[in-house]
Amino acid sequence: MLKYALLGFLNYQTASGYDLKQLMDVSTSNFWHAKQSQIYTTLKALEKDALVVSHIEPQESRPNRRVYEITTAGQEDLKNWTAQPITEIESRKEKLLLKLFFSAQLEPEIILTELRLQKNLHQAQLEKYQTITKEVIKQFASSLDMQEDAKLWETTRRFGELYTEMYIRWLDETIENLEG
Amino acid sequence: MLKYALLGFLNYQTASGYDLKQLMDVSTSNFWHAKQSQIYTTLKALEKDALVVSHIEPQESRPNRRVYEITTAGQEDLKNWTAQPITEIESRKEKLLLKLFFSAQLEPEIILTELRLQKNLHQAQLEKYQTITKEVIKQFASSLDMQEDAKLWETTRRFGELYTEMYIRWLDETIENLEG
DNA sequence: GATTTATATATAATGTTTTATATATAAAGG
DNA sequence: CCTTTATATATAAAACATTATATATAAATC
Numbered sequence: 001m002l003k004y005a006l007l008g009f010l011n012y013q014t015a016s017g018y019d020l021k022q023l024m025d026v027s028t029s030n031f032w033h034a035k036q037s038q039i040y041t042t043l044k045a046l047e048k049d050a051l052v053v054s055h056i057e058p059q060e061s062r063p064n065r066r067v068y069e070i071t072t073a074g075q076e077d078l079k080n081w082t083a084q085p086i087t088e089i090e091s092r093k094e095k096l097l098l099k100l101f102f103s104a105q106l107e108p109e110i111i112l113t114e115l116r117l118q119k120n121l122h123q124a125q126l127e128k129y130q131t132i133t134k135e136v137i138k139q140f141a142s143s144l145d146m147q148e149d150a151k152l153w154e155t156t157r158r159f160g161e162l163y164t165e166m167y168i169r170w171l172d173e174t175i176e177n178l179e180g
Numbered sequence: 181m182l183k184y185a186l187l188g189f190l191n192y193q194t195a196s197g198y199d200l201k202q203l204m205d206v207s208t209s210n211f212w213h214a215k216q217s218q219i220y221t222t223l224k225a226l227e228k229d230a231l232v233v234s235h236i237e238p239q240e241s242r243p244n245r246r247v248y249e250i251t252t253a254g255q256e257d258l259k260n261w262t263a264q265p266i267t268e269i270e271s272r273k274e275k276l277l278l279k280l281f282f283s284a285q286l287e288p289e290i291i292l293t294e295l296r297l298q299k300n301l302h303q304a305q306l307e308k309y310q311t312i313t314k315e316v317i318k319q320f321a322s323s324l325d326m327q328e329d330a331k332l333w334e335t336t337r338r339f340g341e342l343y344t345e346m347y348i349r350w351l352d353e354t355i356e357n358l359e360g
Numbered sequence: 361g362a363t364t365t366a367t368a369t370a371t372a373a374t375g376t377t378t379t380a381t382a383t384a385t386a387a388a389g390g
Numbered sequence: 391c392c393t394t395t396a397t398a399t400a401t402a403a404a405a406c407a408t409t410a411t412a413t414a415t416a417a418a419t420c
Contacts, residue, residue: 001273004279011282029271031278032273033271079285082286083286085293085294086275086276086298089302089305090275091213093211093213095266098212099262100335104328104329106263118266149284152280153281155354158350158354159350163346166342166343177335
């Protein structure tokens with residue numbers, strides 16, 4: 001799947017592995033993230049499959065950049081993928097819930113401390129979605145002149161916002177439940 | 181992490197790989213799922229680490245069962261893990277959002293069809309959480325006489341409910357957005 | 361002046377997860 | 391009667407993802 005995230009970005013403009021890591025961190029990390037090492041190895045695999053090509057861009061006083069460009073085959077592959085409907089629900093993995101499920105023997109105070117910490121983290125995250133992420137989308141929309149595309153980007157930001165609000169609500173309910 | 185899901189269940193009662201797969205499917209699949217093959221290989225690894233022990237339970241007219249039992253070391257490991265706080269936010273992967281993010285070139289009707297399909301799937305899922313999952317928790321609570329533990333199980337079910345309601349709300353918003 | 365952060369790529373080793381396959385029998389459904 | 395579903399375990403192969411490490415320089419911060 002990372003494959004398509006990378007092709008998706010390269011379909012807008014050429015980019016290095018370093019660029020792509022940063023792009024993902026500020027835009028898709030809400031619903032798709034990757035480590036640097038995976039991005040670099042996946043780009044290499046994409047080039048082997050001729051879905052992208054790269055060339056070295058020499059730099060003075062900075063390490064040289066390997067800049068990737070999507071090929072026609074890459075664009076086709078990407079379009080095929082986006083047209084393919086998803087017919088199931090995505091399954092989640094939530095370590096916190098797993099731990100909670102098996103925490104009956106723990107002191108309630110220990111659980112409560114953890115839930116309160118999570119609340120702080122999610123409140124900070126919510127603010128990021130409402131300020132930084134919103135701003136980043138605006139910036140890209142105007143710098144790339146992609147107001148139409150930005151509407152879709154905004155829906156994914158909105159998901160992050162709603163999700164985090166839901167999470168905080170669930171934490172509040174659960175905290176109250178354990179306190180009472 | 182699957183390791184702790186398995187230890188967590190075995191801390192309640194002995195079980196075979198087959199049992200554990202079924203248990204997870206009806207209880208934790210909302211926040212932690214695993215394939216049969218991973219469960220069997222992880223159980224084997226746990227036994228190698230002496231966190232569980234197994235013995236064969238012969239059956240007539242059914243394949244023999246390999247029944248696992250948690251060891252004292254396993255119980256300690258589990259307790260250490262539950263006591264260890266999680267200090268970050270869990271990151272999600274949502275294929276649908278990734279696809280949507282890069283779907284600007286697609287016909288809006290194709291996107292809308294997909295979102296409407298997802299709405300149906302999530303509505304069915306919501307009903308499951310509100311009926312089947314709720315009932316399963318009640319059953320386990322009374323058959324194991326674990327009313328206190330069941331309160332925690334219920335909070336995880338509630339997460340699934342809230343999450344799915346949120347998802348449907350986001351789908352509604354997004355559908356309206358693309359229609360308008 | 362020393363440390364940290366940012367720029368930039370690359371790969372080895374390890375860990376996690378999925379897909380696929382093999383085997384065998386009984387019960388249930390069409 | 392035939393097919394599917396349920397019971398039950400096991401492993402190989404592949405795909406996906408994380409952790410760790412190496413290298414090098416400039417800018418920013420303490």
